[in-house]
Amino acid sequence: MKAYKNPRFLDSADARLLRIVSEFIEPQSRFADHDIEDTIVFMGSARTAAPEHVSQKQTASGDSPTTLADAYQACRELARRLTEWSKNLPEDHRRFVVCSGGGPGIMEAANRGASEAGGINVGLGISLPHEQANNDYITRELSLEFHYFFMRKFWFAYMAKAVVFFPGGFGTLDELFEILTLLQTGKIRKHLPIVLFDRSFWESTINFQTLINRGTISEDDLDLFLLTDSVDEAFTHLTDALARYGVSEHGATL
8 A cells, every 4th residue: 555545644743744744835725726815814702603593592701692692693794895895906906815713603604795795715624622613604615624733824824815813712712812922022914904892892801901010011912903893994904905915915914
């Protein structure tokens, strides 16, 4: 049996590097086939259900059904509007494709909004023991599943020209702080607008002023992102930045 057809070897610790490289090359091939170089990434909780599926069970954390439904609907609307805007750019301009973590909740809302606008969209799923299963609104050929979190994160950051964070848990916070760290340290050299949607959630979850007061970040670091409760404000902030910087940049740069 050829080594590259031997499942026992391919699933072994010795072949880990091959599996990692596969999660770089195989997505790269798919994106090239669909001429995708630039994405608008949406991140947020997998536990935020569509309004039609909100139940009292989801209020255990203190969020009301209205709050959960509003977050989903805001994400869906923003993704739809951004997709329509991108599709209507002049022919010689770049296109910006909605990308999510592929799963339910806020991720589903982003893919759903893009799909409703008639746009192709990406889902970068991850194999987990619970919660995660790629949603039905992702463009079929662009529905991916990763094993390695760090390879999934690479593809989020590498192609992103903007990132929107909705309320979420450990995973969303992890992704937020990683992106902010890469921007703060200059490891991401492209202009990358960041939106934190739902001011009350973010200001109660992360005390940015305490970080400034303790000297662990500078006040200028707050300029790395926009805090907002408005779909209109988020849309204007993102499209202004993308029109100014994204359409003239060639290739994604980390």
